[in-house]
Amino acid sequence: MFGMDAGLRKDYDMGPAIGEGSFSIVRLGIRRSNGENVAIKVIDKKSIKFKDNVVQREIATMKLVDHPNCVMLYDIYDDSKHKYLVMELVTGGTVMDRVVEMTHFTEKDAATVTTHVLRALEHLHALGITHRDIKPENLLYKSNDPLSPDYNTVKLADFGLAKFVGVDETMKTTCGTPGYVAPEIIDPKMPFGDGYGPSVDIWSLGIVLYIMLCGFPPFLHESTAVLFQLIRKGEFDFPTPYWDAVSSDAMDLVSKMLVVDAKSRLNAEQCLDHPWISVSGPEAGRTLHSSHHAFMLIRKLQIFDNVDPACMQVRYCLQWKLWIDEKKGCLFVPQSQEVS
Template sequence: MVKLTYTGEIRTNFDVGETIGRGSFATVKLCTDVFTKQQFALKVVSKDDPAFDEKSLAHEVDAMMRVSHPNCVHLHGVFEEKGKFFLVLDLVTGGTLMDRIIEMNHFSEQDAIHVTRDILVAVEYLHSIGITHRDLKPENLLYASGDPASPDYNTIKIADFGLAKVMSGRSTMSTPCGTPNYVAPEVIDPARGSKVYGPEVDIWSLGVIVYVMLCGFPPFYQTSTPALFKEICKGEFGFPSPYWDGISSQARAFILKTIVKQPKKRMTASECLEHQWIKSGSPDETFSGKLPSR
């Protein structure tokens, strides 16, 4: 794991500008490289904040330093000064996937396929280098640009590697973590005891994201977290009318191969990319009333 000890002062290398976002223990500011004039997002982390955990930040940095993919937010450098850490990140200006879901109510299948393909190529890459994200959700999927005229307007980047796990040697994952509506059953099932889980958790989360994109609401919903977790652990959900009436059987089949209770029965990211729905680009076949078995 890398140590958070980088030399130099942030203002020697960057002009720090206005605040563009806030998190639980961090502020995000616009910054500009004084030499190249390229703009970045600067995550300013206060060591004095009660919510700050240096070990967790070190894990996040360790994961991000290993990642270099066009569909993942890139970490360009880390600086440490008295009382603060500064993380220099890609500047993405298009808002979150959840912002667009709310704006559009739900996506067309063509738009959903485009987003899903971007996520999948990134997840396939992350899994190939031993990284499981563990917190895929629309709020952690960012559009590269907010300008409709930009070629990056529909480009998705995976962000927030705070819960990401780097797998090396005999390392395993057993810590319950993630976001309630998107977490896989093997992470939260109390019956599993201390059993470990694998990168399949990201595929479950992806399936839930696709479901939300296509109809505007999640497959599992309860007002209390314990009730929600109980429903997720059952793994039973449907495609209620009229919300799913015009959606293709290919899309439903894809979801039924990702939101699967048994982890080993879920498709891998590579298999997802080869699925008929993803490869079709824009299916025009609507639901026939018959779904493949799970």
């Protein structure tokens, strides 16, 4: 690629595009030193939608993150026209992709996703980072290969709205995705305190868990204003027959994550200690209601256009496989390493 940063050209081979956003393209890449497959996010600085402060905040956040359940940032390169973020390549698609693909989605599957995201949040919150955009589109499976040990590993992605705050500090910016935002984000001056903190991520994950277990959200309305009123009230139930096959422990965890009073809401560590997470109950393997798959397919079709290009599922078409094989055949690999 003409004009590409010299360091990037030296360290990586850049291949075909695997995703495209409003001001960025994500390309498949290979690290020359060891043959590792990576994702390279190419950001167009000249785009009218490019906001340097937002990108710099995302980079600053990702530099702090080092956890097996978070998508990793490896390297950063820069030239006059583009910024290049070399990131961990995840190929398993979003949680929504996997749920729709599976014939039988169970509580155990939902518990695995929830556990992995909670571990990621526990790490982020300990660093003082709040993600602020937990939703199915940002929860990715590491691998699409059923034989891979990483097939069921979930990664938290897209740190564009993440923010670092000090101890006892709060945030006040209204942000996030409408159906997943916590009550205190909608109204930072709620009676429980001024502003909001990392517990907003727990609320959002509670919404995701609710959807994974029945196929539809606890708060739903075509009007965003009315939707926000429902969220502020925080009143929801577990309607029959859609929740009849779900265990009481699962419903109990959802109820303790979706608490309007942020101070009474469980934190990540407490959620991980909850019996539904820490102890696999006898009902954990039971298949959910028969309508679950249809509901999830509808939701997948509704949110497809909102998926970040860096989070798009990589389908290894023949073109990409041939490119990878060709490039790796020309790579120098140190004696102590093997091509992955």
